[in-house]
Amino acid sequence: MIRFSHVTKEYPRSGVALNNASFTVAKGEFAFLTGPSGAGKSTILKLVYMEERPTSGEVRVGGIRSSDVKRREIPKLRRRLGIVFQDFRLLEDRTAEQNIAFALEVTGTARDAIPAKVGRLLTQVGLASKGTSFPRELSGGEQQRVAIARALVNDPVLLIADEPTGNLDERATRGIFQLLRDINASGTAVLMASHNLELVRRSEYRVIEVTRGQIVFDSAERAAAEQPAPPAV
Amino acid sequence: MRLTLREVSLGLKRAPLLSVLSVLTIAFSLFAFGLFGLVALNVSEALKHVEERVEIRAFLADGAPIEAVSAAVGDIAAFPEVAHVDIITPEQALARARKEMGEFQDVFDAAVLPASLEIRLKPGYRDPATVREVAERVKTYSFVDDVRYCEEWVQKLYNIRTIAGATGLVLGIAFAGVAIIIIGSTIRMTVLARAREISIMRLVGATDAFVRRPFLVDGFAKGVVGGLLALALAWVAYRLVDQTLGISSAFFKTGSAAVGVLAGGVIGLLGSAMSVGRHLRDV
Ligand SMILES: Nc1ncnc2c1ncn2[C@@H]1O[C@H](COP(=O)(O)OP(=O)(O)OP(=O)(O)O)[C@@H](O)[C@H]1O
Ligand SMILES: [Mg+2]
Numbered sequence: 260m261i262r263f264s265h266v267t268k269e270y271p272r273s274g275v276a277l278n279n280a281s282f283t284v285a286k287g288e289f290a291f292l293t294g295p296s297g298a299g300k301s302t303i304l305k306l307v308y309m310e311e312r313p314t315s316g317e318v319r320v321g322g323i324r325s326s327d328v329k330r331r332e333i334p335k336l337r338r339r340l341g342i343v344f345q346d347f348r349l350l351e352d353r354t355a356e357q358n359i360a361f362a363l364e365v366t367g368t369a370r371d372a373i374p375a376k377v378g379r380l381l382t383q384v385g386l387a388s389k390g391t392s393f394p395r396e397l398s399g400g401e402q403q404r405v406a407i408a409r410a411l412v413n414d415p416v417l418l419i420a421d422e423p424t425g426n427l428d429e430r431a432t433r434g435i436f437q438l439l440r441d442i443n444a445s446g447t448a449v450l451m452a453s454h455n456l457e458l459v460r461r462s463e464y465r466v467i468e469v470t471r472g473q474i475v476f477d478s479a480e481r482a483a484a485e486q487p488a489p490p491a492v
Numbered sequence: 493m494r495l496t497l498r499e500v501s502l503g504l505k506r507a508p509l510l511s512v513l514s515v516l517t518i519a520f521s522l523f524a525f526g527l528f529g530l531v532a533l534n535v536s537e538a539l540k541h542v543e544e545r546v547e548i549r550a551f552l553a554d555g556a557p558i559e560a561v562s563a564a565v566g567d568i569a570a571f572p573e574v575a576h577v578d579i580i581t582p583e584q585a586l587a588r589a590r591k592e593m594g595e596f597q598d599v600f601d602a603a604v605l606p607a608s609l610e611i612r613l614k615p616g617y618r619d620p621a622t623v624r625e626v627a628e629r630v631k632t633y634s635f636v637d638d639v640r641y642c643e644e645w646v647q648k649l650y651n652i653r654t655i656a657g658a659t660g661l662v663l664g665i666a667f668a669g670v671a672i673i674i675i676g677s678t679i680r681m682t683v684l685a686r687a688r689e690i691s692i693m694r695l696v697g698a699t700d701a702f703v704r705r706p707f708l709v710d711g712f713a714k715g716v717v718g719g720l721l722a723l724a725l726a727w728v729a730y731r732l733v734d735q736t737l738g739i740s741s742a743f744f745k746t747g748s749a750a751v752g753v754l755a756g757g758v759i760g761l762l763g764s765a766m767s768v769g770r771h772l773r774d775v
Contacts, residue, residue, distance in 0.1 A: 308695075330700070337697035348692055352506060362696040364495055409696065 260286045260417060260448050261307055266316035268302055268472075276302040278472040279316070284450055286416070289443045290479075291459045292452040294469035300452040303469065304421050307450065308340055309333050321416060338366050341410025341418040341447075345425035347402045349394045355381065355405045356390040362412045380408040384438060400431030407438060418442060420451040424458070432458065499706035500713070507685055511714070514678040518718025519725065521671035522756050526726040526744075528667050529752070532660045534741045539653055546618045546649070548611040548627050548641045556607070556635035564633050565609065573617035573626050578610040606637065620647045675718075676763040679711055683767045690771065700772055707764045715760020719753035 261284040268277040277299045284290050292300045305311040306318045309328060318325040323336050349358050359377045368376070381387050384404040394402050403423055410418060420439065424432040436458060443449045453459055459466055468476035504511050552561065561579070569577045580588075585605035611630065613623065623646050627639045683690075693703050723744075730743050744752065 334694075334697045334699045337695065342695055348688075348695070350689060350692065361692075365693050365696055365698040365702060367702075413697070
């Protein structure tokens with residue numbers, strides 16, 4: 260699904276944000292990305308949805324390679340991904356329904372197929388009754404649900420979430436996390452950056468930890484290293 | 493297309509002030525350009541009037557055979573440079589001279605003026621070199637006594653025309669350039685006002701073409717509306733000058749007015765394309 264091979268990302272002014280990072284995320288997997296502020300989590304996610312290109316090394320996502328991807332192929336990639344952010348990124352002057360429909364229109368879905376699909380997505384994220392509300396009329400948790408519904412319009416194979424619970428209280432956080440788990444359970448891989456150590460520790464999911472641009476810990480690697488060890492006698 | 497139009501009207505509804513401002517900016521830029529165009533048009537019309545007086549006069553020898561002269565008139569009229577040829581008989585020459593110099597009539601009573609050919613050139617052939625060349629050719633007819641034209645005047649007129657043309661071209665390019673820059677930056681504001689929307693569109697997988705389309709339609713429409721407004725302003729200005737100064741000046745012909753309005757649309761379209769293109773390259 261995702262393969263980073265010796266990826267280094269250097270920003271023109273702030274220098275190296277990611278240093279020789281290698282990891283893979285399999286189809287249908289759920290992985291956390293943690294680490295202190297400025298560690299390079301968002302940078303990794305941007306490399307995944309190809310908002311940024313690596314300075315060296317290669318990023319592969321669903322068969323598309325950063326080394327030879329053309330600008331006009333990026334929309335095609337994005338349509339197979341869902342992306343959500345800490346700040347929701349909804350259009351303030353459109354209702355929940357319109358925000359979701361917008362993503363469908365933009366990607367050329369047939370007009371008459373849109374309302375049914377929007378209704379189904381709203382139900383899926385638990386907002387069936389809030390379709391005509393504007394973002395300012397919704398709580399943070401509800402806004403994030405709208406954003407997640409929008410991310411799901413094209414039945415993505417991978418959901419990318421950059422601190423999706425960063426602006427939410429504990430209750431709302433649990434709700435959103437549960438929603439992401441459900442989405443993952445239905446087969447969509449999830450890569451989620453999070454500061455919330457408690458959330459990360461309590462879950463059984465894979466954890467990749469980044470510090471100052473380097474992957475310093477990966478629970479999948481540790482498991483792999485432990486497995487071949489012979490059982491103690 | 494329906495989607496595009498909806499996005500355009502949404503943009504209008506959301507930022508009505510910005511839309512009105514951009515239309516006005518486009519209108520005033522094109523208006524300034526249009527005023528310049530009007531001045532250029534009238535100067536060139538005036539010059540054309542003066543230029544029509546460029547003529548070559550060939551004085552005929554006494555007793556030149558009529559048949560030969562009329563054959564020659566046909567020949568000369570067929571020169572590619574020549575617009576038309578008139579024969580001025582001695583009587584006509586006398587009448588004209590009298591009319592022009594009313595109070596000295598008597599002087600002419602006794603005088604016998606020679607018959608002549610009056611040759612006028614087509615526009616574009618009124619430069620000194622061509623005038624001289626035609627004059628030389630006319631001189632070769634045996635019955636032509638003398639050929640005259642006001643060489644100095646032709647040269648001066650030609651200089652004025654060349655300078656006016658060059659100045660007009662340079663100023664025109666400068667004005668058009670300024671208009672395009674102003675219009676481009678107005679449209680850039682529209683693009684920036686919707687930067688958030690553009691970034692969300694791109695995030696969910698909109699192609700560049702899809703993002704660009706509503707802006708192009710918007711830019712074209714604003715350009716056309718601005719162009720119409722500029723045309724109306726120019727017409728008002730033209731009427732005012734006409735009436736207060738009492739000069740009968742010229743206004744744009746329907747064709748060039750339509751081209752001007754369309755040019756407004758094209759500038760709006762190109763300005764939008766450049767602004768959005770630049771924005772998309774940056775993000
Ligand atoms: N567009 C950019 N241009 C220049 N430098 C950048 C850019 N984006 C990020 N950086 C730098 O790269 C480093 C990593 O940033 P990144 O956003 O990936 O961190 P993060 O782990 O997501 O942090 P946080 O937890 O605070 O969101 C930082 O030092 C940051 O200043
Ligand atoms: Mg971040």
